[in-house]
Amino acid sequence: MPLHFIQPLRNHPGILAVAILVIAFLTWGFWPQPVLVETTQVKRAPLTVTIEEEGRTRVIDRYVISSPVNGMTCRMHLKVGDEVTQGQTLLGITPLQSQVLDPRSRAQAQAQVSAARSALQAAKQQALSAQAAAQLAKDKFKRYQPLIDKGLVSQETFDQAKTESLTANATKRSADFRVEVANYELQAALTTLEYSAAQPSDITVERVPVTSPINGRILKVARKCEGPVTTGESLLEVGDPSALEIEVDVLSADAVKIKPGMRVILDRWGGQQPLEGLVRNIEPVGFTKVSALGVEEQRVLVISDFTSPTEQWERLGDGYRVEAKFVLWHQDKVLQVPSSALFRYQNGWAVFTIENERAKLQTVTLGQRNGLNAQILSGLKEGDKIINHPSDTVEDGVGLKERQS
Incomplete structure (x- = not known):
């Protein structure tokens, strides 16, 4: 520094001190600071992959x-x-009781009775006429019988008399039947007047x-x-409420993953412990259902049976709500990490591990996932410390400081 600048600073030491402090603060402000992160460990634990949907109970028969x-x-x-x-x-x-007849209907019914009586009298007179004709034809036929043996009448005349007798007898029987029909029609017309809701009846119904x-x-x-x-x-x-089954409608895309005999866990039904069941049938026909957000979804009914003891679910009835978890995959000791620690990297997945208080990007191969946790097939080992919920400030090689819970 030129001497003409150093000399005033020696004469004013306060300015020198302020300059040194400003330089120190600027250096401290721009110095890289460790990123505060939340950590977790890679562990082995049970992992279950399920499909969860709301269902209800229903009586089987x-x-x-x-x-x-x-x-x-x-x-x-x-x-x-x-x-x-x-x-x-x-x-x-x-x-049902008979209808009440209004004045017009009653007048029509009375007219039908009168018409039926007249029709009955006409049918009787026709029957008498047919009876007389039949008797005449019969007598004529009887007179011709001895004459045909003596050759006094031709065979044609005899056959004609026989045919007339048979025809007259048939006409008489037809006339008798018309009398019976007319009698029944009269009874029907009288019944319309006799049985009315407005009139008391002593007949036991x-x-x-x-x-x-x-x-x-x-x-x-x-x-x-x-x-x-x-x-x-x-x-x-x-x-019979003691014979219940579980009816759950699932998305058609999930229904193809469910198979008969698959285990079902039933939660939030009101009891202290979950219930167990097995899938019995996946119906082959789907239906359209509008979701709470107004989206049309294709749904399929999955029917399951209880496998838990009856005394555990005997308080359930028809139409009770349950939450069903269909177990697609389960293992007891699975190397896994929280799904919140994963992020997309290139065409796969990666996590940030912690080594010497610095972040290290580590690619991983995933297996089964259930939304909360993911199975690790390669890239990590049990006990490794990783960053949970990594933010945009976390990069490969950045300094870290663990957040205290």
């Missing part, structure tokens, strides 16, 4: 009891949960009983009050 006839049901005294036995009468159905097909409980009551029902209308649902 559900019977929908429908009305066998049109009629009026009595008031339902059974409630949901009531026990029933096979063959027990659950309710009765009374046939037959009640159709509806019985239970199995021993079980009432699962659903479609109607509780008395009222009209039609043939095939649902009245009750009966089932």
Whole structure:
């Protein structure tokens, strides 16, 4: 430094001290500082790969009891949960009453009765006429019988008399049948007037009983009050709640990974410990379901059976919620790291290990993953310390300082 600059600094030592402090602070500020990181260790532990979906229980054999006839049901005294036995009468159905005749309908019915009576009288007169014709033809045929033997009448005349007799007898029988038909039509017309809901009747109406097909409980009551029902209308649902299965709808992409006999773990059903089950059937037909986010998804029903003792899940009923975990893969001692320690590097995966308080980039080969942890096939060994949740400031060779928990 030129002497003309050194001389003033000697005369003013405070300026020299300030300059030295500024240089020291700048050096300290730009000096590389260790990055504060969270660490974890590579370990061996059980690893399970599952597919998790929400499901529900359902009765295996559900019977929908429908009305066998049109009629009026009595008031339902059974409630949901009531026990029933096979063959027990659950309710009765009374046939519908006749309609009330308004003045116009009653006048038409009376006119139909009068017409039926006149038709009956006409049919009777026609029957009398047919009877007389048949008797005449019969007498004629009897007169010709001795004459044909003596050759007094031709064979053609005799055959014609025989045919006329047979035809007259058939006409008489037809007329008698028309009398019976006219009589029945008169009875039908009289019935329309006689049986009306507006008139009391002493006739005991037959009640159709509806019985239970199995021993079980009432699962659903479609109607509780008395009222009209039609043939095939649902009245009750009966089932055995002790015979339950699990129904879970999964994405079709996950359904192809599930196989019959696969283990199922049932959580969050209300009990203290998870329940066990086995997949029985994957239905071959999918359906479209809209998710909570409004996305259409293709879903498939997977049916499973309980394998846990009955006393552990006997409090469950039809339609209870469960969370099912389908176990795709499981091993007890697996070398693994948290998925949060992994990051993409080139075409594979890598982690940052810690050596001499510095970060070292290490590529790894992964195996099974379950979302939280990943299996390490190569690149790490048990006990290695790695960085969990590496930030953008962590690079290969950077100094590190472990965050204290």
